[in-house]
Amino acid sequence: MNLYNIKHPEEQVNFAQAVRQGLGKDQGLFFPQNIPQFSAAEIEHLLALPLVERSQKILGALIGTEIPAETLNTMVEKAFSFPAPVVKAEAGIYALELFHGPTLAFKDFGGRFMAQALAAVRGKGKITILTATSGDTGAAVAHAFYGLENIDVVILYPQGKISPLQEKLFCTLGGNIRTLAIKGDFDACQALVKQAFDDEELRRSIGLNSANSINISRLLAQVCYYFEAAAQLEKTERENLVVSVPSGNFGNLTAGLIAKSLGLPIKRFIAATNANDTVPRYLNGGEWSPQATVATLSNAMDVSRPNNWPRVEELFKRNRWPLSDLHSAAVSDEQTEQTLRSMYALGYLCEPHGAVAYRVLKQDLQAGETGLFLCTAHPAKFKESVEGILNIELPLPQALAEHARRPLLSEVMENDFSLLRGYLLGID
Ligand SMILES: *Cc1c(COP(=O)(O)O)cnc(C)c1O
Numbered sequence: 001m002n003l004y005n006i007k008h009p010e011e012q013v014n015f016a017q018a019v020r021q022g023l024g025k026d027q028g029l030f031f032p033q034n035i036p037q038f039s040a041a042e043i044e045h046l047l048a049l050p051l052v053e054r055s056q057k058i059l060g061a062l063i064g065t066e067i068p069a070e071t072l073n074t075m076v077e078k079a080f081s082f083p084a085p086v087v088k089a090e091a092g093i094y095a096l097e098l099f100h101g102p103t104l105a106f107k108d109f110g111g112r113f114m115a116q117a118l119a120a121v122r123g124k125g126k127i128t129i130l131t132a133t134s135g136d137t138g139a140a141v142a143h144a145f146y147g148l149e150n151i152d153v154v155i156l157y158p159q160g161k162i163s164p165l166q167e168k169l170f171c172t173l174g175g176n177i178r179t180l181a182i183k184g185d186f187d188a189c190q191a192l193v194k195q196a197f198d199d200e201e202l203r204r205s206i207g208l209n210s211a212n213s214i215n216i217s218r219l220l221a222q223v224c225y226y227f228e229a230a231a232q233l234e235k236t237e238r239e240n241l242v243v244s245v246p247s248g249n250f251g252n253l254t255a256g257l258i259a260k261s262l263g264l265p266i267k268r269f270i271a272a273t274n275a276n277d278t279v280p281r282y283l284n285g286g287e288w289s290p291q292a293t294v295a296t297l298s299n300a301m302d303v304s305r306p307n308n309w310p311r312v313e314e315l316f317k318r319n320r321w322p323l324s325d326l327h328s329a330a331v332s333d334e335q336t337e338q339t340l341r342s343m344y345a346l347g348y349l350c351e352p353h354g355a356v357a358y359r360v361l362k363q364d365l366q367a368g369e370t371g372l373f374l375c376t377a378h379p380a381k382f383k384e385s386v387e388g389i390l391n392i393e394l395p396l397p398q399a400l401a402e403h404a405r406r407p408l409l410s411e412v413m414e415n416d417f418s419l420l421r422g423y424l425l426g427i428d
Pocket of ligand 1: 105106107136246247248249250251252253300301353376377
């Protein structure tokens with residue numbers, strides 16, 4: 001697989017380099033030079049296969065011979081170890097539930113495949129994953145890399161500023177996963193991580209890697225669940241399929257567009273956001289003018305400068321699809337609450353991110369179309385808000401309950417780079 005840097009197309013790398021490097025020159029995103037196209041008959045054949053086998057074929061076609069088929073097949077098998085069911089929410093509208101993995105959010109798909117990919121292409125030398133988190137990403141990274149040989153993971157988070165349940169989910173693993181509760185806020189954690197990456201000597205000696213969300217391996221993994229959704233629908237229902245994606249950094253939408261480029265028959269996509277509405281304002285005739293990020297109920301989408309957006313535009317340009325085919329709207333917290341209640345009345349228990357996608361889908365869906373919205377997190381992950389809005393009590397899913405019983409293994413650290421540096425160098 002060959003990829004180029006969208007900002008500097010002359011910079012070209014293979015899959016292994018793109019996975020190891022993450023970003024290109026000037027923070028440019030890597031993008032595949034060629035996306036193969038399956039024929040209609042090949043698509044039908046793929047849709048008839050089970051998830052793992054089908055995903056092996058899709059990722060094999062995308063990545064090519066650079067990774068031996070046997071290795072890739074094992075990677076996919078290990079990464080995709082949980083289902084992605086399609087559930088009917090009402091007549092003509094379906095939910096794709098992406099939260100049945102170990103950390104109850106769709107980031108498990110990309111995170112787990114990235115961990116496998118990095119382990120496969122790492123080459124010699126030590127690897128240390130260093131990440132700052134305000135909750136979700138840290139959990140997905142910790143679980144994805146847990147137990148992988150010769151990869152150390154260090155996760156920084158703001159002490160006392162994430163929910164106790166979130167903390168239990170990724171700070172109770174031990175083994176190769178180390179967690180540091182920093183005496184500071186999330187920005188302080190991010191600043192420490194940045195300082196570490198700017199420290200050339202440190203970076204080289206411990207093989208620093210950020211495992212962040214712009215890594216191409218994550219997006220490729222996410223392509224597979226769009227096929228899984230289509231496979232679970234009746235053939236007539238996937239003829240006019242409209243998919244609504246709750247969007248923050250727009251990685252999920254990018255993956256859907258790659259699935260469509262591969263030939264998966266999706267009629268069109270909808271990009272649904274919360275009040276952080278840079279994209280809907282832009283697509284609905286405005287300028288590209290990010291404003292200050294605001295906190296919302298769907299906080300994993302509180303992003304005003306979506307870093308995957310250049311990949312979305314690149315796909316539209318290369319496929320000569322008009323950008324006007326991409327519908328987009330923003331949903332306020334008040335509307336999100338109303339939507340959660342009306343969905344619950346219809347018999348579907350959702351959480352704020354999925355509700356945002358459902359709301360815009362419902363507004364936009366035309367007669368004769370089938371709607372699919374992505375449910376990116378388990379309702380219990382947003383327990384406090386969901387319980388408050390719906391006036392119900394949510395039991396903890398088993399995975400969460402188990403972690404909640406274990407002791408926290410985090411160390412507390414002052415917000416001081418020299419302490420972090422010493423700590424990182426001291427890991428053996
Ligand atoms: C990360 C996240 C999103 C946003 O996905 P992007 O790929 O960044 O657009 C939506 N919902 C949940 C629950 C998330 O964790």
